[in-house]
Amino acid sequence: MSEENMVTVDKYFNFLREKKLMGSKCPKCGNIDLPPRRLCSKCISESEWIELSGKGILKTFSSIYVGAKAMTQKGYNRKKPYIFAVCQMDEGCSVSGQLIGVEEDKPKEVTFDMPVQVTYLKTQTGEDKEGNPIYRWDLGFEPQK
Ligand SMILES: [Zn+2]
Structure with a gap:
């Protein structure tokens, strides 16, 4: 190749x-x-x-109350949890990422096998020498519209 x-x-x-x-x-x-x-x-x-199509279903998830540094910098904490999910794509593969577009503090409303679509999440990871922000893009999910 x-x-x-x-x-x-x-x-x-x-x-x-x-x-x-x-x-x-x-x-x-x-x-x-x-x-x-x-x-x-x-x-x-x-x-x-x-x-890939970017469409799939939610297989499992976890509510995170004490998260990684990058997530606490985004404002998530014990009072404002975020959801980390594993989703199975329509093509058969499974991948993990943050689930957004739901009430993160009410995980009972998040259901297994609910249809989701991929979204792209931008996280600032630092600054360059000139003080310009440096970003990282991560895979996330949201309910299908
Ligand atoms: Zn093979």
Whole structure:
């Protein structure tokens, strides 16, 4: 495979920045990995890029009251929890991320198998030498509209 088409983590994050959900598909066994993997997680063959629909269902979740530093900086705390979810995409692969667009302090209203769609979450991770913010893009989910 050419260097240009090779599945890499850097390219995955560049795609997220472009709001494009790219996974990897194994040409040998058909397995789809998300986040993408250069080598198939099932048979270790070289994978290829595949664009995913971004639609799926919520499989499980957890309410986080004491979160990672990046989340406390976003204002989440014991009184304002956030939800971290594992969702199964329509293509079959599962991936985790923050669930937004729900009442995060009322997790009883979040239901298993509810339809979700991918959203792209921007987090400031620091500043460059000139004081300009540096961002990271993460995968998140919201209820399907
Ligand atoms: Zn495979």
